[in-house]
Amino acid sequence: MALKKEQRIGRHATLLLLTDDHRELSQQTEQIGWKSCLGKVGSMESQKVVAAIEVAAKQQGVISQELYRETHALYHAIMEALHGITRGQMQLGSVMRxxxxxxxxxxxxxxxDEAEGEWIAVAIYGTIGAPVRGLEHETLGLGINHI
Incomplete structure (x- = not known):
């Protein structure tokens, strides 16, 4: 039941997010039979961040629109990643961030072991801070959940 060293899903999601050349890593993702997507979102509302990630994952075929369990797994991975970027405070606009x-x-x-099934990783990187340009700082979050 060991993780494949070259196929650590959270590391892969983080590298895919942070690299300047997404094409090479996206090709590697496809070669090992994985699915992936990338996107951007800016907001003062955490529900808009969640919605943007869910919509992108569905539209780009990472999860099925018809299967609740896949949306549910994605939701929990997003929540875990959001806890990382918001330092456990799941608030944005209401606290002026x-x-x-x-x-x-x-x-x-x-x-x-293939019987372990599929997992989903969400990596989020960007800036967070007061709603004044130039007063933000970097942030990074990662969430992983089984499907």
């Missing part, structure tokens, strides 16, 4: 974020969603099986 705004975010400008990029995200990556990766779906696949990171285990040697």
């Amino acid at each position: 705004t975010v400008g974020l990029r995200f990556a969603v990766v779906r696949g099986n990171p285990y040697e």
Whole structure:
């Protein structure tokens, strides 16, 4: 039941998010049979961040629009990543914070044993701070959940 060293899904999502050349890593993702998507969102409302990531994952075929369990798994991975970028305070606008974020969603099986099934990772990177340009700082969050 060990993780495949070269197929750590959270690491892969984070690298995909942070690299300047997404094409190479996206091709590697496809070669190992995984699915992925990238996107951007800026908001003062956390529900808009969640919605943007869910819509991108559905539109780009990372999760099925018809299967609730896939949306549910994605939701929990997003929440875990949001806890990372908001330092556990799941509030944005109500505490006068705004975010400008990029995200990556990766779906696949990171285990040697295929019976472990698929997992989903959400990596989020960007800026967070007061809604005044120039007064924000970097932030990074990662969430991983089984499907």
